[in-house]
Amino acid sequence: MERRLVATPKSFFVKERDQFYSDWQLSFFREFFQNSVDAGAKNINISVKEVPARGSFDDTADGSKTRTRVVVEDDGCGMTADVLDKVYFAIGQTTKDDGSSVGGYGRARLMTCFSQARYSILTKDRFVLGDGPDYVNFDLEQAESELEAAFVKVAEGPAVYADRLASSEGLREDLNRVKAARAAGGFKGCRIEIDIDFENGRWNTPTPARMLDKLHQYLSESQLPCTVTVNGKPPEEVWATDGKLMARRGPAKKKLEAMVDGVMTQFATVHTSEGSKARHKKMMLVRVDGASMYSIDLEADIQVIVEIDKALSRAVLTSNRDGMKTPFRTELDEFVAGLNIDNKSAMEDLRSKNNYTVRGQKGMLLASAPSLKEVVEAEADEDEIQAAGEIAADRGARIETVDQLAMHGLSQDMVEQFVRQFADGRGFLARVVDDYDFALHDDAASFRRAVNRDYNYGSNDGVPVFLSSASDRLKAWIAQTLSVRERKAADGMRTAHEERLKDMHDVHVSILSSNDRTKAAIRRNDPRKWDVASGKGRAPRALLAAWTAACSVAVETLFKLRPATTSFDWTTGWIYSVPEQVDQGDRYRSASVEAMCQRENGDIRFLLNPVRDDGSLRYSVSDARDRQRLQALAMHEVAHVLQNYHNETYAGILTDLMKEFETGDANRRMKDAVRAVMAAYENGRATVQPMDDERGVRPAERLLAYASGNAKPDEGMVSRNEDGTWSYDPDAAPAPADNADASFSM
Numbered sequence: 001m002e003r004r005l006v007a008t009p010k011s012f013f014v015k016e017r018d019q020f021y022s023d024w025q026l027s028f029f030r031e032f033f034q035n036s037v038d039a040g041a042k043n044i045n046i047s048v049k050e051v052p053a054r055g056s057f058d059d060t061a062d063g064s065k066t067r068t069r070v071v072v073e074d075d076g077c078g079m080t081a082d083v084l085d086k087v088y089f090a091i092g093q094t095t096k097d098d099g100s101s102v103g104g105y106g107r108a109r110l111m112t113c114f115s116q117a118r119y120s121i122l123t124k125d126r127f128v129l130g131d132g133p134d135y136v137n138f139d140l141e142q143a144e145s146e147l148e149a150a151f152v153k154v155a156e157g158p159a160v161y162a163d164r165l166a167s168s169e170g171l172r173e174d175l176n177r178v179k180a181a182r183a184a185g186g187f188k189g190c191r192i193e194i195d196i197d198f199e200n201g202r203w204n205t206p207t208p209a210r211m212l213d214k215l216h217q218y219l220s221e222s223q224l225p226c227t228v229t230v231n232g233k234p235p236e237e238v239w240a241t242d243g244k245l246m247a248r249r250g251p252a253k254k255k256l257e258a259m260v261d262g263v264m265t266q267f268a269t270v271h272t273s274e275g276s277k278a279r280h281k282k283m284m285l286v287r288v289d290g291a292s293m294y295s296i297d298l299e300a301d302i303q304v305i306v307e308i309d310k311a312l313s314r315a316v317l318t319s320n321r322d323g324m325k326t327p328f329r330t331e332l333d334e335f336v337a338g339l340n341i342d343n344k345s346a347m348e349d350l351r352s353k354n355n356y357t358v359r360g361q362k363g364m365l366l367a368s369a370p371s372l373k374e375v376v377e378a379e380a381d382e383d384e385i386q387a388a389g390e391i392a393a394d395r396g397a398r399i400e401t402v403d404q405l406a407m408h409g410l411s412q413d414m415v416e417q418f419v420r421q422f423a424d425g426r427g428f429l430a431r432v433v434d435d436y437d438f439a440l441h442d443d444a445a446s447f448r449r450a451v452n453r454d455y456n457y458g459s460n461d462g463v464p465v466f467l468s469s470a471s472d473r474l475k476a477w478i479a480q481t482l483s484v485r486e487r488k489a490a491d492g493m494r495t496a497h498e499e500r501l502k503d504m505h506d507v508h509v510s511i512l513s514s515n516d517r518t519k520a521a522i523r524r525n526d527p528r529k530w531d532v533a534s535g536k537g538r539a540p541r542a543l544l545a546a547w548t549a550a551c552s553v554a555v556e557t558l559f560k561l562r563p564a565t566t567s568f569d570w571t572t573g574w575i576y577s578v579p580e581q582v583d584q585g586d587r588y589r590s591a592s593v594e595a596m597c598q599r600e601n602g603d604i605r606f607l608l609n610p611v612r613d614d615g616s617l618r619y620s621v622s623d624a625r626d627r628q629r630l631q632a633l634a635m636h637e638v639a640h641v642l643q644n645y646h647n648e649t650y651a652g653i654l655t656d657l658m659k660e661f662e663t664g665d666a667n668r669r670m671k672d673a674v675r676a677v678m679a680a681y682e683n684g685r686a687t688v689q690p691m692d693d694e695r696g697v698r699p700a701e702r703l704l705a706y707a708s709g710n711a712k713p714d715e716g717m718v719s720r721n722e723d724g725t726w727s728y729d730p731d732a733a734p735a736p737a738d739n740a741d742a743s744f745s746m
Helices: 010-020 024-038 081-088 108-114 140-155 161-183 208-221 310-316 328-341 372-377 382-392 402-407 412-423 428-435 441-454 462-469 472-501 516-524 538-561 624-639 648-660 663-682 699-706
Strands: 043-052 066-074 118-124 126-131 134-139 187-196 227-230 252-260 263-273 283-288 291-297 303-308 354-358 365-367 507-511 568-576 580-583 588-591 595-600 603-608 686-688 718-720 726-728
Touching: 010 024, 010 108, 024 043, 024 066, 024 108, 024 208, 024 291, 043 161, 043 208, 066 208, 081 118, 081 126, 081 134, 108 187, 118 161, 126 140, 126 161, 134 140, 140 161, 208 227, 208 291, 252 328, 263 310, 263 328, 283 328, 303 310, 354 568, 372 412, 372 472, 382 428, 382 472, 402 412, 402 462, 412 428, 412 441, 412 462, 412 472, 428 441, 441 462, 441 472, 462 472, 472 538, 507 595, 507 603, 516 568, 538 568, 538 603, 538 624, 538 648, 538 663, 568 595, 595 624, 603 624, 624 648, 624 663
Parallel strands: 043 227, 283 303, 507 568, 568 603
Antiparallel strands: 043 066, 066 187, 118 126, 118 187, 126 134, 252 263, 263 303, 283 291, 354 507, 365 568, 580 588, 595 603, 686 726, 718 726
């Protein structure tokens, strides 16, 4: 039984080249550069020029036509005879199996060589001539002999002079290079020469000028670890660029993660640049180890570079390296969508290298709404049933719209839960109707028939059914019962929450960027250095307490507005950032990150930037304007719990928070939190060493004495010790007035 191999015509490779790659001419250079870099090349020389057509092997070609000749020469490790035969010319085979290189699909040569007019390879002790799937692989001695014979055949052949001239000259050049390589003991690295057919007049024809444009694009998008020359000159000289022809990546701003085999895996780092030196604004460059893979147009006026982890590049990229595989593509698409809406928000869950959590006694804080199910299902008490009788004697309030529901203290989520439970025969109304002589029995029975008829379980049409089908009296009683129950449950949760805030919770610290002064402030404000006994950290701890209280009110407001929000654990802390140029709508200005909502493993962190760029504290908790600023920032970050990006959904959430946020309550709780911190510190003792022998209270003692804001030095708070030091004892001071407010300058 005779077996035969599948014959692959050259037309197949041409079709693959044109259809498989989004831009094969750009990918052409990407593949060659990547192979050279993976081979350890330190120098890569590129030549692009127009030449007369020559034949393949010992054939002639129409010498009146021209082709684009691209030569890529490097000083890498080169290829052996086995690698050429068993890998390079075996489709799908690769030597790049260890994860240390970017390539490894075994497809690139279909586009770079097999689909072109002709090609040759000079590497180590081998010389290859090829045309599509046909090739010959000689050692240098055999190549010299074969090329001499081919040169004689072509030079003396019957073809017209122009055809013979181009082919014979090409063979002569090949012969001279092979002789030089033999004399040197082999060719160091690899030299690949490709002739590309083109037809003038087509917009995308691979003319020398167009191929040079693609080479320029590739180099301008990359940051390669080697020296490159183009037609014998540095790229910067060829294209007259200002500075190095490369895309330098800016600071790392974000990690992209995707779920791989059940494990959340970081597969890329995002770098952004917004300054004048960013040459690719409104573009995202996807790279591996500085080498450009492909690009994506953006609406945001910034340059974004996504550096894929080299070890994961084969798992992340498609085989043509023009895109990403699922699930990485999904993660990148979501990031791009967010970036086009708002680049600041898209970057807000970045993970800097300097992240740590200081564990507190209370750990994370739990944020949740009163259970809608529990509120609806609890048994009706006598007061509630009696209220039904009182309402039955009246017409009840008219509740016909969603806005009127809100006026009666009811959220849409609560009504939806109520109707769902009632449809299942559960909840307080169902039990009241079935078990009691209920004053609104007929109204409830009629409403039950309407629910059974009109309510679609699993949908969100409970509110319309309630508004349209319940009587005014029944709606008034249900609204009163639900709103009172929800308020009591929320008050109970708030009391428990305020108890937890009295002790230290987990404090998270994230450092995005810093300067010398903010570095010193970071050390001062580190919660691990706060000490009540010595007085260290009083001001930053008071600021953190005020910030946490503001966030607590904002979180409670969120659950009041969106009670169906999933419960989450949260904490507060610091985010450090020094100013950088950012687009503020009308122009670029210098600004730093003021606050941030970070997520990790389902936990939420509301982080505040506590310092200015000179290291001083940014806010004074005794200043009403600063407390207002903290409240505004708290609402801004808490709104991000439900929506990452600054889109219309986010704007609606923030607007609702601003409308319902109780500023008076927030001010009270912020002041109470600060007083608690101040009281803790004022129960300690502070000792000061005098700088001279003068009698009496010194300036340092006076400063300490006034620290409480209520005492004077002559009230027994400062005393001289036997060792010559002075001590401050607040217990000797009179009790502060009830309306005394903790006050200190920041």
